[in-house]
Amino acid sequence: MDYLKDNNSKVKQNSVKFLEFAIKNEVLNFGSYKTKANRQSPYFFNTGRFSQGSLLKDVGVFFANEIFTIEKKLNIKIDCIFGPAYKGIPLVSSISIALSNNDRNINFAFNRKEHKDHGEKGIIVGELKNKNVLIIDDVISAGLSTYESIKTIKENEGIPLGVLVALDRQEISNSIDARNFRCASCEIFSKEKIPVFSISNIHDLILLLESKNQNTKKLKCYLKEWGSLFNESS
Numbered sequence: 001m002d003y004l005k006d007n008n009s010k011v012k013q014n015s016v017k018f019l020e021f022a023i024k025n026e027v028l029n030f031g032s033y034k035t036k037a038n039r040q041s042p043y044f045f046n047t048g049r050f051s052q053g054s055l056l057k058d059v060g061v062f063f064a065n066e067i068f069t070i071e072k073k074l075n076i077k078i079d080c081i082f083g084p085a086y087k088g089i090p091l092v093s094s095i096s097i098a099l100s101n102n103d104r105n106i107n108f109a110f111n112r113k114e115h116k117d118h119g120e121k122g123i124i125v126g127e128l129k130n131k132n133v134l135i136i137d138d139v140i141s142a143g144l145s146t147y148e149s150i151k152t153i154k155e156n157e158g159i160p161l162g163v164l165v166a167l168d169r170q171e172i173s174n175s176i177d178a179r180n181f182r183c184a185s186c187e188i189f190s191k192e193k194i195p196v197f198s199i200s201n202i203h204d205l206i207l208l209l210e211s212k213n214q215n216t217k218k219l220k221c222y223l224k225e226w227g228s229l230f231n232e233s234s
Contacts, residue, residue: 018200021058025055027050029044037173045139059166060098063095063164070164079107079131079132081108082153084137084152085110092110107131109125129156131158133153135150135164138165140165140169142172146196149163150192161194162195164196166199167205168198168201171184172226205219
């Protein structure tokens, strides 16, 4: 249990609590899964498991607490949270309710997968124009959906301030210069000047599992192939 004793900062403890919550409710699964970046992964973060009101409520609180921290770090108020379709939609809905329960009323918006040509039309539900926007997503791996969200927000005259995910897989992107960066999160910050925040990450997951004497060989091998080399100081 050295990890939990030696890393007792508030940030680490929040990460541990979230990971234990995700594992307990089978949101975080282990096996063999293909990712959006076409990689065979030994684990999968299944946001679809947040399909009960109580679970969605709890995950909203985890995100909301992190948002208060981000606003303090950036020294700016976020006007809007953006959830990319489809998994981001229930997340931003839950987060906005959790924030309102703490006297923080915030707008949320999301995109459609298809263009709507009647009613309010377009692909955006909500208002992004001239708003400081925080992108919300379940995970970041190669950063594909993050770049899409940044592009969508800019096209609709919003200002993407940052990204917040539940789990940062800390993998490299598929770009031609991906190996020049520690992971996709670092690449996004370097190229877009947009910071990526996370409630938890793969390194914390490995350390947590090891503290419980669980085998992490497959996770480490995957991380060495597609992400930053594992070291306990990261």
